[in-house]
Amino acid sequence: MIYNKITEQVLAAIKAIVGDDWVITAQPELEKYSHDETEDLHFYPEVVVKPCTAAQVSSLMKLCNENLIPVTPRGAGTGLSGGALPVMGGLVMAMERFNKVLQIDELNLQATVEPGVITEEFMNQVAEKGLLYPIDPASKGSCFIGGNVSHGSGGPRVVKYGTIREYILNLEVVLPSGEIIWTGANTLKYASGYNLTQLMIGSEGTLGIITKIVVKLIPRPTIDALMLASFTTNEAACAAVSAIFRAGIIPSALEFMERRGVEWVKENDGIAFDLKDGIGAFLLIEVDGTNQDVIFADCEKINHVLEEFDCKEVLFADTSAQKEELWRLRRTMAVSVKSNSVYKEEDTVVPRASLPELIKGIKQTGGKYGFESVCYGHAGDGNLHVNIIKGQMSDDDWNDKLKDGIREIFELTVSLGGTLSGEHGIGLVQKGFMAIKYNETHFALWRGIKQVFDKNGILNPGKIF
Amino acid sequence: MIYNKITEQVLAAIKAIVGDDWVITAQPELEKYSHDETEDLHFYPEVVVKPCTAAQVSSLMKLCNENLIPVTPRGAGTGLSGGALPVMGGLVMAMERFNKVLQIDELNLQATVEPGVITEEFMNQVAEKGLLYPIDPASKGSCFIGGNVSHGSGGPRVVKYGTIREYILNLEVVLPSGEIIWTGANTLKYASGYNLTQLMIGSEGTLGIITKIVVKLIPRPTIDALMLASFTTNEAACAAVSAIFRAGIIPSALEFMERRGVEWVKENDGIAFDLKDGIGAFLLIEVDGTNQDVIFADCEKINHVLEEFDCKEVLFADTSAQKEELWRLRRTMAVSVKSNSVYKEEDTVVPRASLPELIKGIKQTGGKYGFESVCYGHAGDGNLHVNIIKGQMSDDDWNDKLKDGIREIFELTVSLGGTLSGEHGIGLVQKGFMAIKYNETHFALWRGIKQVFDKNGILNPGKIF
Numbered sequence: 001m002i003y004n005k006i007t008e009q010v011l012a013a014i015k016a017i018v019g020d021d022w023v024i025t026a027q028p029e030l031e032k033y034s035h036d037e038t039e040d041l042h043f044y045p046e047v048v049v050k051p052c053t054a055a056q057v058s059s060l061m062k063l064c065n066e067n068l069i070p071v072t073p074r075g076a077g078t079g080l081s082g083g084a085l086p087v088m089g090g091l092v093m094a095m096e097r098f099n100k101v102l103q104i105d106e107l108n109l110q111a112t113v114e115p116g117v118i119t120e121e122f123m124n125q126v127a128e129k130g131l132l133y134p135i136d137p138a139s140k141g142s143c144f145i146g147g148n149v150s151h152g153s154g155g156p157r158v159v160k161y162g163t164i165r166e167y168i169l170n171l172e173v174v175l176p177s178g179e180i181i182w183t184g185a186n187t188l189k190y191a192s193g194y195n196l197t198q199l200m201i202g203s204e205g206t207l208g209i210i211t212k213i214v215v216k217l218i219p220r221p222t223i224d225a226l227m228l229a230s231f232t233t234n235e236a237a238c239a240a241v242s243a244i245f246r247a248g249i250i251p252s253a254l255e256f257m258e259r260r261g262v263e264w265v266k267e268n269d270g271i272a273f274d275l276k277d278g279i280g281a282f283l284l285i286e287v288d289g290t291n292q293d294v295i296f297a298d299c300e301k302i303n304h305v306l307e308e309f310d311c312k313e314v315l316f317a318d319t320s321a322q323k324e325e326l327w328r329l330r331r332t333m334a335v336s337v338k339s340n341s342v343y344k345e346e347d348t349v350v351p352r353a354s355l356p357e358l359i360k361g362i363k364q365t366g367g368k369y370g371f372e373s374v375c376y377g378h379a380g381d382g383n384l385h386v387n388i389i390k391g392q393m394s395d396d397d398w399n400d401k402l403k404d405g406i407r408e409i410f411e412l413t414v415s416l417g418g419t420l421s422g423e424h425g426i427g428l429v430q431k432g433f434m435a436i437k438y439n440e441t442h443f444a445l446w447r448g449i450k451q452v453f454d455k456n457g458i459l460n461p462g463k464i465f
Numbered sequence: 466m467i468y469n470k471i472t473e474q475v476l477a478a479i480k481a482i483v484g485d486d487w488v489i490t491a492q493p494e495l496e497k498y499s500h501d502e503t504e505d506l507h508f509y510p511e512v513v514v515k516p517c518t519a520a521q522v523s524s525l526m527k528l529c530n531e532n533l534i535p536v537t538p539r540g541a542g543t544g545l546s547g548g549a550l551p552v553m554g555g556l557v558m559a560m561e562r563f564n565k566v567l568q569i570d571e572l573n574l575q576a577t578v579e580p581g582v583i584t585e586e587f588m589n590q591v592a593e594k595g596l597l598y599p600i601d602p603a604s605k606g607s608c609f610i611g612g613n614v615s616h617g618s619g620g621p622r623v624v625k626y627g628t629i630r631e632y633i634l635n636l637e638v639v640l641p642s643g644e645i646i647w648t649g650a651n652t653l654k655y656a657s658g659y660n661l662t663q664l665m666i667g668s669e670g671t672l673g674i675i676t677k678i679v680v681k682l683i684p685r686p687t688i689d690a691l692m693l694a695s696f697t698t699n700e701a702a703c704a705a706v707s708a709i710f711r712a713g714i715i716p717s718a719l720e721f722m723e724r725r726g727v728e729w730v731k732e733n734d735g736i737a738f739d740l741k742d743g744i745g746a747f748l749l750i751e752v753d754g755t756n757q758d759v760i761f762a763d764c765e766k767i768n769h770v771l772e773e774f775d776c777k778e779v780l781f782a783d784t785s786a787q788k789e790e791l792w793r794l795r796r797t798m799a800v801s802v803k804s805n806s807v808y809k810e811e812d813t814v815v816p817r818a819s820l821p822e823l824i825k826g827i828k829q830t831g832g833k834y835g836f837e838s839v840c841y842g843h844a845g846d847g848n849l850h851v852n853i854i855k856g857q858m859s860d861d862d863w864n865d866k867l868k869d870g871i872r873e874i875f876e877l878t879v880s881l882g883g884t885l886s887g888e889h890g891i892g893l894v895q896k897g898f899m900a901i902k903y904n905e906t907h908f909a910l911w912r913g914i915k916q917v918f919d920k921n922g923i924l925n926p927g928k929i930f
Contacts, residue, residue, distance in 0.1 A: 107707050107818035108847075130713065152656035163654060165663065166627050179906045185879075187814045188846045189628060189887035191617040191667050193899065193929050194911050198630065198663035202656050219713040242572050248595065248684040248755070290713070291759045349652045353572035381653045382573075419650035419657045426657055434658065441644045445917060446659050452913030464658050 001457045003088055004068045006046045014049055014091070017059045022097070024048040033074060033092045037139075038082040038429055039344055045072065045086040052097040054172060054180050054211040061209070062178035064091055070461050071176075073205040075115065075147030078139040080334075080345050081427030083151060083204045087462040093209060095146055101125055102212070109217040110169065110186060115146020115210045122215075132220040134161035137423070138331045146210050152202030154423035156253035156286070156330075159380035161218070164201065171200050172212035176454040186214050199449070204425050205460040207453040224252065224288035225295050226317040228326055229306050230279045234258060234363070234375070237281035238355035240309035241379045244285070245352075247305050249298050253286035254380030256355070261333045261374045261387075268336035271329055279312060283379065284330050333376050334385070342390035342398070344429070346406060348413045349422030352382035361412040362386055369405035370397065383422035403432075410436045426464045434465055466922045468553055469533045471511045479514055479556070482524045487562070489513040498539065498557045502604075503547040503894055504809055510537065510551040517562035519637060519645050519676040526674070527643035529556055535926050536641075538670040540580065540612030543604040545799075545810050546892030548616060548669045552927040558674060560611055566590055567677070574682040575634065575651060580611020580675045587680075597685040599626035602888070603796045611675050617667030619888035621718035621751070621795075624845035626683070629666065636665050637677035641919040651679050664914070669890050670925040672918040689717065689753035690760050691782040693791055694771050695744045699723060699828070699840070702746035703820035705774035706844045709750070710817070712770050714763050718751035719845030721820070726798045726839045726852075733801035736794055744777060748844065749795050798841050799850070807855035807863070809894070811871060813878045814887030817847035826877040827851055834870035835862065848887035868897075875901045891929045899930055 006014075015023050024030060025047050034044045051057050064071045070090030077084055086092050098114035101122060105111065106129055113122055120140040126133050134157040137143055147153070149168055158164075169190075171183045183196035190197070200207060231237040237256060244251060259280050266273055283306075287298040303314060317323040337343055350358050359375055362384075366373050371393060377385040386409060390398050410420055414437045420430050434443075446465050450457070471479075480488050489495060490512050499507045516522050529536045535555030542549055551557050563579035566587060570576065571594055578587055585605040591598050599622040602608055612618070614633055623629075634655075636648045648661035655662070665672060696702040702721055709716060724745050731738055748771075752763040768779060782788040802808055815823050824840055827849075831838050836858060842850040851874060855863050875885055879902045885895050899908075911930050915922070 105816070105818075106711065108816040109707075109710055110816060152654075152660075154654050154656075158654060162627050162631050166631050175906070181904070181906050185814070185884035185902070186816050186882035187848075187884055187887060188817070189617075189619050189623060189814050189843075189848050190884060191619075191812070191886040191888050191890045192884045192895075193667075193891060193903070193907070194672075194914050195617075195663060195667055196907070196910060198660060198666075201663075202658075202660055207659075219710060219715060222713075242574075245574055245684060246571065248687075250684060289759075291756060291762070294754075294756045294759055297756070347656070349650070349654050351570070351573040351575060351651050352653070353570075378654075383652075383654050414650075417651035419652055419655060421656040422652060422654035423656050430657075437650070438658070439646070441640070441646050442658070442661070445661060448917030449659050449914060452910060452917060 001461060003070050003090060006069055006091065010063065010067050010069065011047065013063055014047065014060065018049055018051050018056050022050040033094065036077040036079040036082065036084045038080055040342065041082055041085060043085045043087050045092040046089050048092045048094050050094045050097050054174055057093065057174040057209050057211055058178040058180055060093065061174055061176055064458055065176050065178065065456055068456055068458060071458055072460050073209050075144035076142050078143040079147060079151065079427065080424045081421065082429045083425050083427035083463060085428055087428060095144065098211060104129060111215045111217060113145055113213050113215060115213060116144050119143050119145050119148060126217055127220060130220050131217040133167065133215060133217055135164045135167055138334055145213060149201055149210060149213060150203065150205050151425040152423060154378060154383065156255055156378055159254055159378065160250050160252040165198060167216045168197060168201055168213060169216055170214035171197055171210050173200060173208035173210055175208045176456065176459045188216065202425065204427060204463055206450060206463055207459065221288040222290050223292060223295055224286055225299050226286045226323045226326055227299065228315040229283045229285060229311045230313040231281045231311055232278055234281045234359045235356040236310045237283050238359055238379060240283060240306055240311065241355055242353040243305045243309065244302055247301050249287065249301055251285050251380060252288040253284065255284040255330050256379035256384065257282045257284065257330060257333065257376045258374055261337065261376045262329060264336040264340050265329055265333055268339050269328065269332050271325060273329060284326060337374050337387045344388045346386040346409060347421040347424035348386055348409065348418060349381065349383040350413055350416040350418030352380065354416040355379060355382060355384065358384060358413060358416060362409055365405050365408045369401060371402065371405060381422065382418065407433060407436065428463060431464060466926060468535050468555060471534055471556065475528065475532050475534065476512065478528050479512065479525065483514055483516050483521050487515040498559065501542040501544040501547065501549045503545055505807065506547055506550055508550045508552050510557040511554050513557045513559050515559045515562050519639055522558065522639040522674050522676055523643040523645055525558065526639055526641055529923055530641050530643065530921055533921055533923060536923055537925050538674050540609035541607050543608040544612060544616060544892065545889045546886065547894045548890050548892035548928060550893055552893060560609065563676060569594060576680045576682060578610055578678050578680060580678060581609050584608050584610050584613055591682055592685060595685050596682040598632065598680060598682055600629045600632055603799055610678060614666055614675060614678060615668065615670050616890040617888060619843060619846065619848065621720055621843055624719055624843065625715050625717040630663060632681045633662060633666055633678060634681055635679035636662055636675050638665060638673035638675055640673045641921065641924045653681060667890065669892060669928055671915060671928055672924065686753040687755050688757060688760055689751055690764050691751045691788045691791055692764065693780040694748045694750060694776045695778040696746050696776055697743055699746045699824045700821040701775045702748050703824055703844060705748060705771055705776065706820055707818040708770045708774065709767055712766050714752065714766055716750050716845060717753040718749065720749040720795050721844035721849065722747045722749065722795060722798065722841045723839055726802065726841045727794060729801040729805050730794050730798055733804050734793065734797050736790060738794060749791060802839050802852045809853045811851040811874060812886040812889035813851055813874065813883060814846065814848040815878055815881040815883030817845065819881040820844060820847055820849065823849060823877065823881060827874055830870050830873045834866060836867065836870060846887065872898060872901065893928060896929060
């Protein structure tokens with residue numbers, strides 16, 4: 001695909017659409033839009049544009065489509081796979097002005113929001129009405145809900161409440177042609193033709209630009225309990241995970257954390273936490289509901305299960321401050337790891353009973369290729385984030401040899417029935433590994449679908465495949 | 466699209482693939498495959514073939530693709546939108562020999578099944594292991610799980626447990642080209658390229674033929690309570706629905722039944738049920754869980770809500786026999802209506818708070834066009850099955866004038882934020898109404914996707930759009 005540069009004439013047309021104030025071309029201001037949270041990658045766009053209506057997005061898309069200018073949609077820039085990086089230059093469509101919760105429909109337990117709403121702000125607004133939107137990635141305080149939809153984002157509560165796919169009912173989307181459609185209906189069930197809503201979810205901004213989102217809400221659980229279980233080894237902690245479900249419990253969160261991650265959070269975040277010798281890994285387990293007796297019984301059952309898996313200690317959070325502190329331990333881990341070293345994050349996911357084998361294999365691969373890794377993640381979903389630390393590795397090894405190590409980790413993941421990403425998406429950085437799991441038939445179908453939506457290939461080029 | 470007839474040569478090739486015993490060409494035996502449960506429609510295929518491996522399906526697809534022979538996949542033939550009708554003749558691919566539960570993986574709470582497994586048999590097998598697969602359409606005793614996936618089927622428990630989209634993790638699919646792929650991974654989360662699993666769900670056998678299904682299972686609730694609430698009017702019953710959720714309850718079923726439907730079940734099925742004068746409609750409400758106190762508290766809360774909506778009586782099922790009898794009332798309603806009259810069934814779905822307006826509009830339209838209707842369905846999901854009764858209507862009115870009435874019902878449905886089908890699919894009989902909700906842009910995207918999977922258009926032609 002050959003793209004054009006943005007000419008003075010096109011730039012003038014862009015300014016006419018959104019107004020001069022919402023167009024950035026100066027290099028220092030472009031910097032913020034040249035990266036997301038993926039490694040230390042930088043790609044500069046030619047221009048950043050901040051529309052605020054679907055009509056403006058439509059006009060911009062038509063203009064770029066006619067002039068073969070690449071368009072990269074961008075949410076909050078918290079992505080971990082490079083999905084928002086404008087690798088071909090061109091225009092970055094920054095969605096930050098789409099920041100309104102348009103409606104919270106308490107009768108239908110639905111909401112209509114714009115894609116640039118910060119996930120946590122939306123969660124708080126619905127919580128005030130006694131409702132729950134349970135899709136809360138670790139970055140919930142800064143990420144946008146539009147980015148969550150585009151990446152199929154998850155977070156700790158998917159394990160009980162289901163994936164984002166269950167909560168996104170309908171989308172207003174601007175296609176590369178500039179046409180504006182609603183993908184489906186504002187209904188809890190849908191069996192009316194190929195499901196375009198589901199196709200958009202996780203398509204990483206390559207098929208269309210989301211301008212409105214209709215979300216399903218549910219009644220909010222009123223109480224919860226949180227416990228932290230300590231194990232001597234990673235494998236022991238991971239082995240306990242599937243047994244908890246087998247005991248008939250669906251926790252509202254079941255998170256795994258490796259000791260090294262906790263150490264770094266302590267150092268970086270100053271969290272007061274008594275990290276005992278001989279402890280190698282933790283499970284952070286939450287149950288929620290509406291009845292104290294049930295919560296208590298669930299905790300007891302979990303405790304019994306943990307005993308069978310050589311759990312050394314179970315710490316119950318008694319106060320909401322303690323709960324917050326334990327959650328902070330988990331939620332800030334990514335940031336702490338990042339601030340300690342150059343790193344690469346892989347988002348492996350396997351059937352949950354295969355977690356012990358996965359983490360064992362990751363460490364073996366690390367030994368073979370000479371890298372340290374810090375693992376944590378949504379163990380209840382079989383979703384393990386693998387943070388590979390540069391540490392003392394030479395730049396050559398980091399940039400070249402490491403690829404083979406990552407490949408081995410993904411080969412293991414796939415051999416266990418898993419895939420390359422559970423919730424971060426493929427974006428730029430995992431693209432090269434897709435052939436480990438998918439064959440030419442998959443690629444041909446994906447390319448074909450892309451072509452149907454975006455015949456000139458202008459939308460977020462260079463991503464996924 | 467111009468298709469070819471099946472020649473002697475092609476027939477010989479078909480027989481060579483599956484063996485003579487699994488090929489039907491004699492007219493009397495073809496009759497069973499000429500219809501499903503949709504109205505009184507009949508379309509005869511030229512041949513019915515019963516493969517039992519993906520390799521056989523692949524060989525058949527290649528043969529038909531090369532010879533431009535239409536292929537209509539068929540499950541149990543319980544569909545209500547004509548999806549399994551071979552409207553262009555050709556070959557019916559009957560999946561009844563794909564009838565094995567291949568694995569129930571108790572460690573991962575997953576199962577791998579063939580598409581021709583009867584839904585209820587699968588549910589019973591996992592129930593024996595203390596597990597739940599909650600997608601149980603009214604036809605669960607005879608329908609196939611493969612048909613459920615193809616149509617995005619639902620049933621009463623979607624309201625609590627989520628749609629079939631949340632339970633189908635991975636599919637083995639034979640494409641029209643004969644290529645065999647797995648659409649995704651055996652994982653609870655998936656963010657690895659366009660989601661082909663989700664695209665297959667609800668595609669009504671037009672994109673590929675499903676040969677294996679990986680299913681998510683959950684721990685089974687141990688107790689439940691069932692109540693039947695009586696109201697004087699349809700609108701009163703429907704108005705109570707959204708209030709139940711607003712009170713913080715998510716019932717495991719919330720079904721609406723119109724009086725006329727209950728009358729017909731009584732007549733047809735001989736169910737002993739005291740149908741009191743002045744009662745116009747019912748809600749069948751189930752709550753489930755693991756704790757008797759919680760169930761009891763939920764029932765009390767629901768009772769309070771019902772009182773606010775002019776509920777005349779609440780009947781609690783005390784024994785499992787009583788529960789079964791109440792469920793039979795609901796589950797056999799479709800069959801009872803069918804045995805009483807020629808009818809057409811529409812599968813409207815709206816945001817649940819719009820149900821009162823929907824049912825009022827349906828009755829007004831009935832008055833205007835002179836038809837009686839019997840409504841029932843999954844009110845908790847806003848999903849109302851509208852059975853239009855031929856009764857004394859002339860054949861001319863039934864075949865022609867009625868279309869305008871149905872159109873009005875769908876126009877109302879769409880104006881309320883809803884769509885044409887929540888769980889039955891579009892198939893043949895709703896196809897003509899799709900333009901009420903969808904525009905040329907939607908159709909172009911759908912046709913484009915179809916073309917990517919099936920460039921010769923041989924797979925289930927004449928359906929959806």
